[in-house]
Amino acid sequence: MWLKDQRCEQVVNDAWQNGLSSAEDNTLQNCLDQCRFSLDYWNKKVFGHVGKKEEERKVEEIVVGYYQNLFQKNNPKEFTELLAAIQSKVTPAMNQQLNREYSEKQSIPLSSCLPEDKLVWAKSPNEKFSIRSAYAVATRLLLQPNRGASSNMGLGRQFWNRLWALPLPHKTRHFAWQACCDILPTKINLLKCKVVQDSLCDGCRMEVETTGHAFITCPRAYEVWACSKVVLLGGAFSLTSFYDIIWKMLMVDQVDVDMVARVVTLACVMWHNKNEVRLGAQRKPGNMLVRWAATYIEEYGAAIVAQTNSEPIM
Structure with a gap:
């Protein structure tokens, strides 16, 4: 598969030249290592997982064919073929666990004296929104790295x-x-x-x-x-x-x-x-x-x- 792609030769040539220019000893081994690293990386970037791509291509053909039949025929074929082609993310065991009945002991008890819902602004001591408190929050966010994880x-x-x-x-x-x-x-x-x-x-x-x-x-x-x-x-x-x-x-x-x-x-x-x-x-x-x-x-x-x-x- 690699040899059919014209870019393969260029990847090998570039890797070999890098091996020659950066080697101080054992030049041949270094060139071979460079080729191996470059071909491995190039394969992942260009070809990826061939089996997965083939599966996605088949699903794509089924989807396109379904909608072509939908607009070209009075009685298009059923949608079940399309659903069968797409792997379900929820297994039958997971679905059964989600749909099972819970006993009264397993349920979460709710308080009988819940307060009435109300809107509050957590950044102010009095829980009321103000321009000043919003400006302080914005300033703190700007002074920190913009990272959602933190x-x-x-x-x-x-x-x-x-x-x-x-x-x-x-x-x-x-x-x-x-x-x-x-x-x-x-x-x-x-x-x-x-x-x-x-x-x-x-x-x-x-x-x-x-x-x-x-x-x-x-x-x-x-x-x-x-x-x-x-x-x-x-x-x-x-x-x-x-x-x-x-x-x-x-x-x-x-x-x-x-x-x-x-x-x-x-x-x-x-x-x-x-x-x-x-x-x-x-x-x-x-x-x-x-x-x-x-x-x-x-x-x-x-x-x-x-x-x-x-x-x-x-």
Whole structure:
């Protein structure tokens, strides 16, 4: 299937050239790795899940055929064929559970002295709406990152506390904060400030460079994650920003802080190398960036242990 597509040859040629330009040793192995990463990424972007697409195509044909018959014939065929083609999301067991009768003990008792319903404004002490209170709410929202997942102030504060408590140097935690606030100079942000003329990623020239693309979906980032053996949790590749990824790890999946620190360090290393390439340096291969990140974390841990042992006991 790949060989029938004319773009396949260009993907292999580009990957081979990248392998030659970035390899310092073992050139052949690096070129083969580049081809494997690029073809895998290209296959997911272009072809996707072939079986699923074929199923969707069949359903589409049935839908189109039904409505063609609806407007072209007096007696169109029944709608049951269309319904049978679409997989039901509610299973018979789920439907039976939803429709079963509940006993009186299982029902939720309601209070017999419920107060009368009324409209209140929770942001004012007197529960009455005012322009002043609305302006204060709008100001607070503008001063915070525009993220729907952190609308709960308690959870938002907890997330930032966990981020700043990661076992990493301050400058790396500051990088993570910048990435989560989406204030890194990505191409999309530079375009908004009219610094650059386009927002496409310089590494792949395939998508707009956001924090989600730069650290997750870009082929360069995909290569780093593959070399690092770090298993990003399910759904990470569908998230659109670095904030969403770290939020999911810290607040939803409760991932170990050492693993989160490793993910942040790898992202920081990728960003550092991206800036080096912009200044004219060569792009480092994924395995080299992974070793760099691992050494960085080990040296920081050793420094913390040495500092702790040297402190006098009071």
